[in-house]
Amino acid sequence: MHCNNCGHELPDGVRFCSNCGAPVAYPEPDYPEHDYLEHNYEEQGPAQPYAEPEEHIDPRPETQQRAAGGQNQPSDTKAIVSLCCGVFAAICLFTGAGSILGLIAAIVGLVFGIKARKENPSTMATVGIVLCALNIALCALVFVGCLACLGSGIAAGAGAEILEGIESIAP
Amino acid sequence: MHPFVDILGLTIPTYGLCLVCGALLAGLIALALGRRCHAKNEDVIFCGMYAAIGALIGAKAGFILAHAGEIIAAMRQGGLRELFGAFVSGGFLSFGAMIGGLTGFLLYCREFGADRDKLACCLLPTAPLLLACCRIGCFCAGCCYGIPWQGPLAVLNTCSPVGVNGVPLFPVQLLAAAASLLLFVLMLCLPSGRYPAPFGRLLGVFLTLYGAGRFGLEFLRGDHLDRMWLGLTWSQWFCLAAFIAGVLLWRRFRKLRPA
Numbered sequence: 157m158h159c160n161n162c163g164h165e166l167p168d169g170v171r172f173c174s175n176c177g178a179p180v181a182y183p184e185p186d187y188p189e190h191d192y193l194e195h196n197y198e199e200q201g202p203a204q205p206y207a208e209p210e211e212h213i214d215p216r217p218e219t220q221q222r223a224a225g226g227q228n229q230p231s232d233t234k235a236i237v238s239l240c241c242g243v244f245a246a247i248c249l250f251t252g253a254g255s256i257l258g259l260i261a262a263i264v265g266l267v268f269g270i271k272a273r274k275e276n277p278s279t280m281a282t283v284g285i286v287l288c289a290l291n292i293a294l295c296a297l298v299f300v301g302c303l304a305c306l307g308s309g310i311a312a313g314a315g316a317e318i319l320e321g322i323e324s325i326a327p
Numbered sequence: 328m329h330p331f332v333d334i335l336g337l338t339i340p341t342y343g344l345c346l347v348c349g350a351l352l353a354g355l356i357a358l359a360l361g362r363r364c365h366a367k368n369e370d371v372i373f374c375g376m377y378a379a380i381g382a383l384i385g386a387k388a389g390f391i392l393a394h395a396g397e398i399i400a401a402m403r404q405g406g407l408r409e410l411f412g413a414f415v416s417g418g419f420l421s422f423g424a425m426i427g428g429l430t431g432f433l434l435y436c437r438e439f440g441a442d443r444d445k446l447a448c449c450l451l452p453t454a455p456l457l458l459a460c461c462r463i464g465c466f467c468a469g470c471c472y473g474i475p476w477q478g479p480l481a482v483l484n485t486c487s488p489v490g491v492n493g494v495p496l497f498p499v500q501l502l503a504a505a506a507s508l509l510l511f512v513l514m515l516c517l518p519s520g521r522y523p524a525p526f527g528r529l530l531g532v533f534l535t536l537y538g539a540g541r542f543g544l545e546f547l548r549g550d551h552l553d554r555m556w557l558g559l560t561w562s563q564w565f566c567l568a569a570f571i572a573g574v575l576l577w578r579r580f581r582k583l584r585p586a
Contacts, residue, residue: 263380263383270377296350297339297343298339
């Protein structure tokens with residue numbers, strides 16, 4: 157059968173067109189009144205109390221619905237920001253002292269990625285989250301000092317040593 | 328000790344390695360606990376990330392606040408490199424990490440309407456595990472060292488860039504790691520029964536026991552003894568505050584949540 161709206165070929169039984177999203181109209185069953193009632197009784201048993209008809213729900217993801225309607229998608233913007241931050245952080249990671257900027261970018265990107273994914277699960281948001289989390293882990297690996305070092309002298313020593321470590325790793 | 332390890336030709340700080348390995352292990356255990364508490368995997372991972380970000384920011388903010396005067400002096404005297412070396416890359420405050428992590432956790436639950444009790448049952452027990460891994464990292468790096476000690480299990484640092492070399496010391500980091508692991512096991516056993524324990528109760532137990540344990544262990548530490556007030560170190564004052572807050576929370580939420 158074909159979609160009434162765009163003419164796209166559709167398999168039997170679908171409720172919405174996979175191309176344009178329009179609801180698919182099926183012809184009414186052509187039962188004589190007597191046969192219809194009997195057929196209905198056999199299948200469903202005695203008549204059930206009246207129930208509200210199901211609300212018309214579009215089964216497509218929110219992204220597709222909005223794309224069909226030509227609307228802006230804030231979650232997509234957040235996903236793009238997350239991905240950009242992840243890439244920026246990955247570049248900064250190899251710039252020695254500039255990696256602190258990368259860490260900040262990765263944190264911002266991770267928060268945006270999580271928000272985007274919670275609003276609308278998309279591959280871009282997932283990639284942004286993974287990239288930012290990986291960058292934070294790498295930053296933690298190479299230049300996070302001790303959590304409990306209160307003495308500034310100790311911290312200064314650790315910082316200088318770790319900075320040298322970063323510089324030895326960085327090309 | 329081994330403050331740095333060589334992996335595939337790269338020199339990696341052992342502390343960072345322990346921290347990342349601990350975070351990965353804690354994440355896996357949190358996911359396993361999530362099944363027991365019927366929490367969504369996505370919520371466990373994302374809430375853990377929020378808490379980790381909060382902990383990172385809190386730890387650094389706490390350190391900068393604690394050393395505000397020194398940072399201003401360093402800015403006046405030294406250049407950007409000295410400032411970075413001294414205050415940006417190294418130095419974190421553990422209590423700042425706790426407050427920040429807790430804030431991140433609560434922020435996530437509020438923003439996305441997640442079940443606080445369920446997520447607390449997954450994530451809070453892994454906090455002592457992460458602390459234990461950090462303490463092992465401290466032991467390897469030679470920081471957070473103990474008092475001079477000639478008895479059994481004394482540790483002699485020879486190449487620590489941040490600790491004391493050539494003096495036998497008490498291995499307080501390993502004792503702290505063992506205590507944290509004990510707390511981890513205890514908190515795993517705490518939410519018994521079908522219902523997740525209330526968030527306040529778990530947090531109360533954690534703060535009470537961590538505060539009491541750390542208060543005692545501080546007497547065996549040999550570093551930052553210059554930062555004392557009324558005979559106690561700043562950490563011990565924080566421990567006292569955590570202990571009191573923990574007892575109050577525990578009393579308030581000691582009953583299990585009804586069905």
